[in-house]
Amino acid sequence: MRRVFDHLHAELSVGVGRVVPRYALWLRLREAGLDPERLTRAQALAFCRQELAGFLADQGLSLPPRRARRLERELGRVDAGHPTPYERAAQLSGRY
Numbered sequence: 102m103r104r105v106f107d108h109l110h111a112e113l114s115v116g117v118g119r120v121v122p123r124y125a126l127w128l129r130l131r132e133a134g135l136d137p138e139r140l141t142r143a144q145a146l147a148f149c150r151q152e153l154a155g156f157l158a159d160q161g162l163s164l165p166p167r168r169a170r171r172l173e174r175e176l177g178r179v180d181a182g183h184p185t186p187y188e189r190a191a192q193l194s195g196r197y
Contacts, residue, residue: 104181106137112175116168129156
């Protein structure tokens with residue numbers, strides 16, 4: 102689901118210490134044969150293990166090993182059936 106992509110983008114941005122270009126990440130996932138709208142937890146983890154280093158290098162970014170492990174751990178916990186913290190906050194503020 103899109104929630105997995107959103108979570109990947111958010112956690113990756115935290116990991117590298119700046120906002121990762123969302124559209125570039127979207128395109129890289131598509132190039133890897135994945136649909137960001139229907140991204141599963143397993144697909145996101147596989148992308149991180151196989152494609153992420155190349156994507157980050159293309160963007161002039163890097164992810165230290167410790168933060169890469171944290172990213173994988175966080176993605177392993179994603180449950181696309183539950184709202185993200187951002188979605189919950191938006192619901193409380195009446196924006197969602």
